[in-house]
Amino acid sequence: MKYFKWLFTAALLASSFQSLANDYEVVNIDSEVLDERRQYQVLLPEDYFSTSQNYPVIYRLDGAENIPLMKEVLGRLQKADAAPDVIIVAIENTDRLHDMYPTVNQDRNGPVGIGGGAKKFLAFIEQELIPDVEKRYRTHSTRIIAGASAAGVFSLYAMQQRPGLFNAHIAYSPAVWWNAGAMVERTKKWLSTKPSESAYVYMNMGNEGLPMRPYYDALLTAFSNHENPHLSLVLNEHPGVSHGLTSAAGIFNAYQSFFLSKTFPREKVTANMQVIDNYYRRLGEQWGIDPTPPENVVRELGYYFDWQKKPHLAMMLYKHNMSHHLENPDAIAGVAYGYEGQNKLREALTYAKKALAVATEDIPYYDYFVENVARLENKLKGTEKAN
The missing domain is CATH 3.40.50.1820 (Alpha/Beta hydrolase fold, catalytic domain)
Structure with missing residues (x-):
């Protein structure tokens, strides 16, 4: 056997x-x-x-x-x-x-x-x-x-x-x-x-x-x-x-x-956004790829610091992310999310509309951008009525 x-x-x-x-x-x-x-x-x-x-x-x-x-x-x-x-x-x-x-x-x-x-x-x-x-x-x-x-x-x-x-x-x-x-x-x-x-x-x-x-x-x-x-x-x-x-x-x-990770380490985030760009420049050289900071990574860093009750740092991340991805509806919607978290509904609505304007209907979650604009419009109306 x-x-x-x-x-x-x-x-x-x-x-x-x-x-x-x-x-x-x-x-x-x-x-x-x-x-x-x-x-x-x-x-x-x-x-x-x-x-x-x-x-x-x-x-x-x-x-x-x-x-x-x-x-x-x-x-x-x-x-x-x-x-x-x-x-x-x-x-x-x-x-x-x-x-x-x-x-x-x-x-x-x-x-x-x-x-x-x-x-x-x-x-x-x-x-x-x-x-x-x-x-x-x-x-x-x-x-x-x-x-x-x-x-x-x-x-x-x-x-x-x-x-x-x-x-x-x-x-x-x-x-x-x-x-x-x-x-x-x-x-x-x-x-x-x-x-x-x-x-x-x-x-x-x-x-x-x-x-x-x-x-x-x-x-x-x-x-x-x-x-x-x-x-x-x-x-x-x-x-x-x-x-x-x-x-x-x-x-x-x-x-x-x-190897540097494509996910920027949270503990290295500071108010100096250049730290992020420098990191991805080094990563690009090491990996042999485009050194632009990935849109989803930086946006999710913003979400994280929003959840950590650090809205100003979060907003810096959202805006820095958008500066690299000006035509990306997710990056723009991140800025809208940041403004809403600060209860700045007019600014949030402005960026939600910008995100909808560049979004295309072939995006699987296109309806989100449409519904986000409608939701913020209703929320803003309700706030103005209450005042």
Whole structure:
């Protein structure tokens, strides 16, 4: 019975991987830098062929086996407007430890005499892989590099060796014990130069002990001792999570912390409406989309502050929203709602009529604009009669 159960599970897994393989494109590239043929896999957004949009690119080290988890987590974030659609490029290796580590290991805790190929591997990524990806696909300027363990070390190395090549560097449980903490020492020297290129850095750690943990703690101390306004550092601890599972444990936080959400955070609203415009300008640059603040988001911020008994701030939001969406009946109706809340019925009626004037009958809720005008007219008449 167990044998048949195993057969069924194996068949199911095989079917699943075959389905995944059909989802992504496999590209071969003959590298002059590495003097060998390399391969990478590309997962495109579902709507890639029905739009003309350019997309941010995530370069995931350690190959296509990481695509399924990334697809699911990013998909959830995208549905919540907390991340853009992205192109995922999974990079394969022929000699992983050689590619990922910048120095040859002399520490007896690991394979002595291995490593030292990171400089060439990074040159391959910068000079051949990225240009090949950007020639084949519609890419946006936002680039992310992510990797675990040895690949996490490479992610940190890329940040230091080629500042600005990537906007975000994700290192799940980076194996900084390699070669007696050579990357820790390298990072200390790099931080001491006060780097000015903006970068997002995500790192996490599970239940690793010796030899990993002391070196990782030393790395955190280095970042703490050299605080830099240009570096956005996000750290996670996962007690009880094994080394091999830290990428699964950290992937949501890594991307949710990097990508700006389309929903402007309520706690950042001030009387200075420029804060909102600046936020969406940055979001537009990061996502590769129109930087105009979304109409429904800003209007709903107005509703929220109305409910919080802050009508003046709410009205500032309604009017700022309308300034970006002058012909949008919802934005105009938001101003009418704000004035009504302040019991300024004439002003409310004026804007309700403006909203009706630009509304079209194909809007599913067109009747609302008609009824809103009639309701405010009756309310105003009743108020005037009472006076």
